[in-house]
Amino acid sequence: MKPVISVRDLEEMVRNGKDARSLPEDALLTPSARDFLRDLEGTGNLKSPRADAGRSTAPATPVTSRSSRAEIEAFFNSPKIHALKLQICEIGRRLWQRAYVDGNGGNIAVRVSEDLVLCTPTLVSKGFMKPEDTCFVDLEGNQFCGTKKRTSEILMHLQIMKRQPRAVATVHCHPPYATGFAVAGVEPPTCMIPEFEVFASVAIAPYRTPGTPEMGKLVADLVDQHNTILMANHGVVTWSHNDVEDAYFKMEILEAYCRTVLVATQLGKPVNTMTAAQLQDLLKIKQSLGIPDPRFGLKECELCDNEGWRPGVTCAVAGPGDGSAAAAGAPDPEAEKLVQAITEQIMSSQR
Ligand SMILES: [Zn+2]
Numbered sequence: 001m002k003p004v005i006s007v008r009d010l011e012e013m014v015r016n017g018k019d020a021r022s023l024p025e026d027a028l029l030t031p032s033a034r035d036f037l038r039d040l041e042g043t044g045n046l047k048s049p050r051a052d053a054g055r056s057t058a059p060a061t062p063v064t065s066r067s068s069r070a071e072i073e074a075f076f077n078s079p080k081i082h083a084l085k086l087q088i089c090e091i092g093r094r095l096w097q098r099a100y101v102d103g104n105g106g107n108i109a110v111r112v113s114e115d116l117v118l119c120t121p122t123l124v125s126k127g128f129m130k131p132e133d134t135c136f137v138d139l140e141g142n143q144f145c146g147t148k149k150r151t152s153e154i155l156m157h158l159q160i161m162k163r164q165p166r167a168v169a170t171v172h173c174h175p176p177y178a179t180g181f182a183v184a185g186v187e188p189p190t191c192m193i194p195e196f197e198v199f200a201s202v203a204i205a206p207y208r209t210p211g212t213p214e215m216g217k218l219v220a221d222l223v224d225q226h227n228t229i230l231m232a233n234h235g236v237v238t239w240s241h242n243d244v245e246d247a248y249f250k251m252e253i254l255e256a257y258c259r260t261v262l263v264a265t266q267l268g269k270p271v272n273t274m275t276a277a278q279l280q281d282l283l284k285i286k287q288s289l290g291i292p293d294p295r296f297g298l299k300e301c302e303l304c305d306n307e308g309w310r311p312g313v314t315c316a317v318a319g320p321g322d323g324s325a326a327a328a329g330a331p332d333p334e335a336e337k338l339v340q341a342i343t344e345q346i347m348s349s350q351r
Contacts, residue, residue: 006030008166008241008290030288064114065138072116076136076145084110084118084244085131091248092120095173096127100251105235106173109157110244115139117158121148126173152211159216160239164223166290167239169247174235177258178251182230188258191273191304196257197282200228200238200250201293207232225294228254241290276300 005027023029063075075081088108095101106126109119120126121133135146139158143150157170181188187204190197203226208215219229219237228238228250236254240247264271280300286293295303 004028004030006288006290062113063116065116065142065144069144072136072144075113075116081112081118082131084112085134087244088118088120088134089129089131091171091244092126092129094248095171095251096125098175098252098255100173100175100255101126102174106171107151107153107157108169108171108244108247109154109161110169111161111167112136116144117154117161119150119154119157121146122151124148155211155213156216156219156237159213159220160223160237163220164239166241167223168241169244170237170239171244171247171251172235172237173251175251175255175258177262178230178236178254179234180262181258182235183233185232187230188254188261189273189306191276191279191306192261192264192271193257194274194282195253197279198286198289199253199291200257201226201291202228202230202254204230204232207234210234225292227292273304273306276303279303 003024003026005023063071065072067075088110091108092101092106095106100106104123104125107120108126109117111117115138117137117139119135119137120129121135124133133146133148135148135150136144137150137154137158138144139162141150141155141158153172157172160170161167178188182204185204188196188202203222205215205218205222208218215231219231222229223239227240228236230236236251238247238250238254240250261271277300280303283293283295283303287296
């Protein structure tokens with residue numbers, strides 16, 4: 001079988017200092033991998049064009065937590081990190097403007113070298129951060145730079161980064177619709193909107209006290225195959241292998257999706273879903289973009305399975321032994337049968 005090379009493979013090669021153009025003769029390139037190679041030829045060097053634009057946070061710098069204090073401090077105050085600080089403030093503003101954060105809630109982290117992470121401070125509204133509010137921490141959460149104290153929830157971001165080496169940026173916030181799904185313990189159904197299928201891979205982590213190592217571990221357990229984690233009774237955290245804006249985009253996509261699903265299920269009609277074959281096409285695109293998904297490689301009949309998701313509220317028919325039913329008058333067996341039949345029909349058409 002011919003090897004299929006994605007842009008993710010090429011980025012990996014560049015990151016490891018290998019020549020991304022030394023591929024096997026028979027290698028098949030995905031469209032984005034072909035574009036990536038064309039960019040490389042254009043720049044005449046082996047560095048990722050993204051890194052040139054200051055967007056990628058792939059460890060291109062040798063500064064680590066083991067460097068001298070002065071070196072770390074200089075790195076923290078460098079133009080490259082300043083650009084990222086501004087980007088974090090900008091994303092914070094968007095989170096606040098869209099009401100994805102409340103009070104001092106939410107936090108953002110960007111990995112800037114092998115084990116240094118730029119993150120948001122505690123006790124500051126994400127809508128009004130200044131570049132100098134940000135902090136430098138290592139992967140254990142020890143703070144190196146910044147006048148404000150780092151967020152306590154950074155431990156969760158760091159656990160994601162440790163478990164998922166491709167995660168260069170993480171965003172956590174409390175968007176109301178998606179958080180509503182997290183509170184109800186309902187995983188958003190699938191096969192409804194292409195954008196959501198291509199860019200987000202959702203899972204739910206159980207509730208634990210925010211900021212505890214245990215919470216971080218439960219989230220980290222899911223980031224191998226998911227980039228968007230609903231945290232039960234709390235909020236959402238996303239990670240990206242590209243940059244912080246991309247991690248934020250997943251939040252927008254998820255929140256818009258949850259809102260749309262809620263509207264669709266209130267219109268009194270069974271919702272339409274795409275076919276498994278149509279989803280398969282989207283999953284191919286997703287794979288070529290280097291986005292994880294546990295459904296890669298599944299058979300078509302296994303896709304679009306929304307087992308466990310039931311839209312709306314169904315009328316419960318009281319059982320014969322239910323005292324409250326007797327108080328309200330005994331249910332009519334004919335009517336009960338009819339309600340049951342209609343409910344089943346609706347349910348089966350939505351599966
Ligand atoms: Zn939170």
